[in-house]
Amino acid sequence: MRNSRLMVFTSLVLAGSLLTQFNQIPNLDKQLVQAKADLKQTKLSHKKSETIVSSPQSQQDHVSDSTKIVTLFVKIFSNQPTSSYPDTLKGMATEKVINELTQTFAPSVTFSDKAHYEVPIVAIRNAWGSDLEYLVIAKSDAQSVAYTITYDTDEKLVTEMSRLSLKGAFDNEK
Incomplete structure (x- = not known):
């Protein structure tokens, strides 16, 4: 009798641990899927880094193309009325940037006698990674x-923008 009780108790303990293990299978499946996704992302990131390091000419061409797009972007929004921004800047910047430009970043001259802006300086602040950072100066007679x-090279869009104050940077500034 004592041996049968011991066998029943051992069977119940084993059945309980087996049931617990079966309940863990969905969690382990989720962890496996997450680990595979992380591995894929890490491999992709590593491949990008290898490409940048192994082919600096390719990265230089990539930055050069992005610089041309940013320069064109600044020329367009500096020389257009804010009412045309949603149409003219679509596909060049995110909706957030276009809305900020429409509301706050428009040059402080009236649109009827708006001066023509040139973009003499486009300097790269950060050229590594998928987000390139630029410092851009637009200059008019006034x-x-x-x-x-910030230009996202993956999405090929301007994702962030802020206006800086210039004090005495150019002799013709009023």
Whole structure:
């Protein structure tokens, strides 16, 4: 009798641990899927880094193309009325950036006699990674304006932008 009780107790303990293990299978499956996704992302990131390091000419061409797009972006929004921004800047910047430009970043001159802006300086602040950071200066006869711009090379869009204050940077600034 004592041996049968011991066998029943041992069977119940084993059945309980087996049931617990079966309940862990969905969690382990989720962890496996997450680990595979993390591994894939890490491999992709590593491949990008290898490409940048192994082919600096390719990265230089990539940065050069992005610089041309950012320069064109600044020329377009500096020389267009804010009412045309949603149409002219679509596909060049995120909706957030276009809305900020429409509301706050428009040059402080009236649109009827708006001066023509040139973009004499486009400097790279950070050229590594998928987000390139630029310092851009737009200059007209009346004023000069500086911007910091973040360009996402994966999405090929300007994702962030802020206007900087220039004090005495150019002789013709009023």
